[in-house]
Amino acid sequence: MPEPLVQIAVPAPLHGYFDYRLPAGAPMPAPGARVEIPFGRQRLIGVVRAPVAHTDTPDARLRALHRVLDPDEPCLPAELVALAEWAAAYYHHPPGEVFQTLLPVLLRQGEAAEAQQLQHWRCTAQGQQIPLKQLRRAPRQAALLQRLRAADQALSPSSLPEEGDWRGAFRALVEKGLAEALERPGYGLIEGSGESVAPALNAEQQAACEALLGQAAGFRASLLDGVTGSGKTEVYLAAIGETLAAGRQALVLVPEIGLTPQLLDRFRRRYAVPIAVLHSALNERERLNAWLAAARGEARLIIGTRSAVFTPLAEPGLIVVDEEHDLSFKQQDGFRYSARDLSLVRARKLDIPIILGSATPSLESLANARAGRYQHLRLSRRAGAARPPRFQVLDARGKPLEGGLTPQLMETMRRHLDQDGQVLLFLNRRGFAPVLMCHECGWVAGCPRCDARLTWHRRAGRLRCHHCGHEARLRPHCPDCQSVDLRPIGQGTEQLESVLREHFPEQGVLRIDRDSTRRKGELQRLLEQAHAGEARLLLGTQMLAKGHDLPNITLVGIIDADQGLFGADFRAPERLGQLVVQVAGRSGRAEKPGEVAIQTHHPDHPLLQVLIHHGYERLAEQQLAERRAAGLPPYAHLALLRAEAVDPGPPEDFLEAARRQADALGLPGVQLLGPVPAPMERRAGRYRAQLLLQAFERRDLHRLLGVWVAGLGKLKEARKVRWSMDVDPLEML
Ligand code: ADP
Ligand code: ZN
Ligand code: ZN
Numbered sequence: 264m265p266e267p268l269v270q271i272a273v274p275a276p277l278h279g280y281f282d283y284r285l286p287a288g289a290p291m292p293a294p295g296a297r298v299e300i301p302f303g304r305q306r307l308i309g310v311v312r313a314p315v316a317h318t319d320t321p322d323a324r325l326r327a328l329h330r331v332l333d334p335d336e337p338c339l340p341a342e343l344v345a346l347a348e349w350a351a352a353y354y355h356h357p358p359g360e361v362f363q364t365l366l367p368v369l370l371r372q373g374e375a376a377e378a379q380q381l382q383h384w385r386c387t388a389q390g391q392q393i394p395l396k397q398l399r400r401a402p403r404q405a406a407l408l409q410r411l412r413a414a415d416q417a418l419s420p421s422s423l424p425e426e427g428d429w430r431g432a433f434r435a436l437v438e439k440g441l442a443e444a445l446e447r448p449g450y451g452l453i454e455g456s457g458e459s460v461a462p463a464l465n466a467e468q469q470a471a472c473e474a475l476l477g478q479a480a481g482f483r484a485s486l487l488d489g490v491t492g493s494g495k496t497e498v499y500l501a502a503i504g505e506t507l508a509a510g511r512q513a514l515v516l517v518p519e520i521g522l523t524p525q526l527l528d529r530f531r532r533r534y535a536v537p538i539a540v541l542h543s544a545l546n547e548r549e550r551l552n553a554w555l556a557a558a559r560g561e562a563r564l565i566i567g568t569r570s571a572v573f574t575p576l577a578e579p580g581l582i583v584v585d586e587e588h589d590l591s592f593k594q595q596d597g598f599r600y601s602a603r604d605l606s607l608v609r610a611r612k613l614d615i616p617i618i619l620g621s622a623t624p625s626l627e628s629l630a631n632a633r634a635g636r637y638q639h640l641r642l643s644r645r646a647g648a649a650r651p652p653r654f655q656v657l658d659a660r661g662k663p664l665e666g667g668l669t670p671q672l673m674e675t676m677r678r679h680l681d682q683d684g685q686v687l688l689f690l691n692r693r694g695f696a697p698v699l700m701c702h703e704c705g706w707v708a709g710c711p712r713c714d715a716r717l718t719w720h721r722r723a724g725r726l727r728c729h730h731c732g733h734e735a736r737l738r739p740h741c742p743d744c745q746s747v748d749l750r751p752i753g754q755g756t757e758q759l760e761s762v763l764r765e766h767f768p769e770q771g772v773l774r775i776d777r778d779s780t781r782r783k784g785e786l787q788r789l790l791e792q793a794h795a796g797e798a799r800l801l802l803g804t805q806m807l808a809k810g811h812d813l814p815n816i817t818l819v820g821i822i823d824a825d826q827g828l829f830g831a832d833f834r835a836p837e838r839l840g841q842l843v844v845q846v847a848g849r850s851g852r853a854e855k856p857g858e859v860a861i862q863t864h865h866p867d868h869p870l871l872q873v874l875i876h877h878g879y880e881r882l883a884e885q886q887l888a889e890r891r892a893a894g895l896p897p898y899a900h901l902a903l904l905r906a907e908a909v910d911p912g913p914p915e916d917f918l919e920a921a922r923r924q925a926d927a928l929g930l931p932g933v934q935l936l937g938p939v940p941a942p943m944e945r946r947a948g949r950y951r952a953q954l955l956l957q958a959f960e961r962r963d964l965h966r967l968l969g970v971w972v973a974g975l976g977k978l979k980e981a982r983k984v985r986w987s988m989d990v991d992p993l994e995m996l
Pocket of ligand 2: 701702703704705706741742743744745746
């Protein structure tokens, strides 16, 4: 009788699966079960892929696994095992690392797949009684105490979904004797209230819903393409409602900063079901509990960011990807998967519908819709009372600028403020100035570890590299000529903020960027202030561009559109279009009509002209035509082999060797371009180079990758570099 063997996905950066023996008399573990295995001198926790009948591993090297961690029920269901296999093959990434990515950290470490007690919070008798105004100075503590009082049972900390330092507030309340902790079983789910009633849908929304729901069950991909405020979320809510009513679970993926309390609240108020929210503030225990709750069907609605695409579902019924164009769905290091693309694969495997929604769909999704692979559902008008914003281009050429603002923009801002409007200024560059230059000799403060300039952060008195995090104290003299005449060139948000405070001293000014929101909970606090209208002038980076509903904004100013007009990346026009439309979408959400002012030195640039006169759809059409002519995605398929090392030679040597290997394989249909230095060759002290692969047929590309990538690690040149494969790269940096 042949010996029982299993194939294991071993968490190591190695291509391929590994075969193991079963210990004598042990029952065969199911695919998806975790096993402890010897690997070299280590003991690792791997995942069973499948039993196998024979092995190529020589007898002497074949080892037995130590034990099975999930003997009764595999912790990954068969469907996720298949998804992991698919992803490892498609992204040409070591399968063990892919399987790891699917598991919550505690399961990777070998913890039992069981929900454990969670700490819950409640208020003490004293906490019930004290007047809330005693906590006037500590608004977060007051807010928490108010919640604890209102709750009829102890709260799980993870049911406080807003990001923010609730734990700190809780500790402070405990010290004052106002609150206490207790251990209780529970998954930390949010109980939806179901108190809100769906509005009567307008004709377009109804048509979209019918197209989504009116057909037979089964896999169907739909692109819900609707301008900001057109009521896409209401359409998701309707589709999710149907799914829940049919006794199935819905999985909703949102971008990293799209998971706003406002959005969560809409879900929570609409459905009286347990909701699992997978957000970054969960600790590992809470994350595991939520994961298990989804796997066991106790959570009916699961909302999360990128990695939530791998959440196990007991009764899957629907997947929604909101803001499907968003870059945060793509993992940018390690296992570089696209959560949007994988959710399509998963929906197909599960045979359930999937909705991709956006006001500015990616060109990939638009091309799929055009090719008939997705049904294309359009919402062309804003729902409710809001009107579309009016665009104007402000010519910045030859104008005196203050903090980057033209007099015309200042005037427009005044007009809106006088009429009780709220103004949002968008500048995608934090810090005071992106360049600091010596006026005597032209010396520029550069990063010693990157091919990049250091940004001057005036308030902190420091120079910082936004690429590697390098920091230096600002010295009063030029290091080359000793001159004290060091001048900032260009503007960042910190400078814009100080100019605004100077010119509009009577208005509150709020800056929202990564610097101003570093402290936990700060973003939430600032957004609440913005929402409450306490500050009339908001400025910020892309953090401000997404999802937040700020109904009083009547003017959106885009300070520097030129940054996006001349990007080196072929996706720059698409990104600029998305950004402008998304930022513009913040204006005129309620009854007040909105205005969008775009400042530029290239007012006649065709991209801007198309965008403001014909909208994103036309821009996308033109871009698609250009991509087709140039042989670029979505009409061609790319993969990028990257390499980096401390010395400049090895990355290119490795890529040259890799290229020779690929050429020697003699497979047709794939063009290799490079190796070339990366656009930013030196970053964080390492030299970087890349080799681009381009093919018109995905098949051809994958045939080559399939025989080529697994062997790259064996090249002697590979020993001196770190390398990685990026299939469908979104950024060429
Ligand atoms: P999107 O997700 O496309 O940005 P939302 O679903 O958030 O749009 O809708 C924008 C605003 O319009 C929200 O305040 C929403 O409550 C409202 N709204 C959406 N659909 C309707 C409708 N059919 N009737 C009335 N108000 C609606
Ligand atoms: Zn100098
Ligand atoms: Zn740097």
